Amino acid sequence: MSPVMEPRRTIIFLFLVIRLSETEEVKKNLTGTVGGNITIPDPVVERGFLSYGGKPIASVRERKYEIEDEIYMNRLHWDQTTGLFTLTRLKKNDSGVYYVNSKKGRVLSTSYKLSVFDPVPSPAVEKLNLSSESCSLLCSVAEETTLSWYKDEEIMNQSSSAVSLLLSVHEQDFSSSFRCVASNPAEKKTLPVDVTMFCGGKKSQGSDNPDQRHHVILIIICVVVAGVVGLAAWFIKCKYLNPKKTMSQTQDWADMKTYVQYTDVNVCRRSQGENFSGSSWTSCCYLTTVYYMNPSLLQEPLMSN
Numbered sequence: 001m002s003p004v005m006e007p008r009r010t011i012i013f014l015f016l017v018i019r020l021s022e023t024e025e026v027k028k029n030l031t032g033t034v035g036g037n038i039t040i041p042d043p044v045v046e047r048g049f050l051s052y053g054g055k056p057i058a059s060v061r062e063r064k065y066e067i068e069d070e071i072y073m074n075r076l077h078w079d080q081t082t083g084l085f086t087l088t089r090l091k092k093n094d095s096g097v098y099y100v101n102s103k104k105g106r107v108l109s110t111s112y113k114l115s116v117f118d119p120v121p122s123p124a125v126e127k128l129n130l131s132s133e134s135c136s137l138l139c140s141v142a143e144e145t146t147l148s149w150y151k152d153e154e155i156m157n158q159s160s161s162a163v164s165l166l167l168s169v170h171e172q173d174f175s176s177s178f179r180c181v182a183s184n185p186a187e188k189k190t191l192p193v194d195v196t197m198f199c200g201g202k203k204s205q206g207s208d209n210p211d212q213r214h215h216v217i218l219i220i221i222c223v224v225v226a227g228v229v230g231l232a233a234w235f236i237k238c239k240y241l242n243p244k245k246t247m248s249q250t251q252d253w254a255d256m257k258t259y260v261q262y263t264d265v266n267v268c269r270r271s272q273g274e275n276f277s278g279s280s281w282t283s284c285c286y287l288t289t290v291y292y293m294n295p296s297l298l299q300e301p302l303m304s305n
Helices: 007-019 203-204 210-238 243-256
Strands: 023-026 030-033 038-040 048-052 057-059 064-067 077-079 085-086 096-102 108-117 124-130 134-151 154-170 176-183 187-192 262-273 279-294 299-304
Touching: 023 096, 057 077, 124 187, 154 176
Parallel strands: 023 108, 030 108
Antiparallel strands: 038 085, 048 057, 048 096, 057 064, 077 085, 096 108, 124 134, 134 154, 134 176, 176 187, 262 279, 279 299
16 A cells, blocks of 8 residues: 555545534424514534535634624524524525534534514404304315314314315304414414304203293393382382371361351441431341360461351
């Protein structure tokens, strides 16, 4: 073996040792929503870099952080304590493959595929029709997404790309817990559904307790009886228990009649006229005088005519 080949073999060996000492692995996909944040799980603590599509976008040297691509300025952050990169205010064009390469400390080289989705629209539920045996509910969203109907933890109906999804609920299932879920790989939004509210409260009618109905009827009867008794008491009080003023007036008049006396008085007047010399005539009238005798036996005239 020539002396020239020996150094070359040594360099190749050292290169292989360095490569084998690095941990290379492809991580699971990362998902995010427009306007949200995403943190890449593997750290670069002392020295290394983060690249997008093979182009470095940020580097760490001696625990100092530097942005390599200006489009990530104020959006890409590095935590000095944990060594993790966080991309904020995500955009749809942030989707792609990111590489994390740590050259010192924990030596590694990993890749992540980031997919950025629009936010999931909020679902809404309405009742379509109601029969004696079932109730039809429609869950809808503003734009196409994955819609699912759940009863408790069981999927009842699902569509991977829809703006509405129908569910028929039978009367015997009204006591179960239902929910409509709108989702994409990045997030999901859940709307709990009260079947008794949408379907006219059949559950409440079916679960009525006869004892409760009797209790309500008894309360109503008691209220009515109390009202009648109160009205009767008020009538009796007004008519029989408060005649003080009338009785006082009647008694005063009776007392007055006891002391009133009537006396007939004859008054005659003799007159003389010029044409009747020596003659006279007598004129009489009859008066009735009313006297009031008070208890002290004093007589006072009340009225005369």
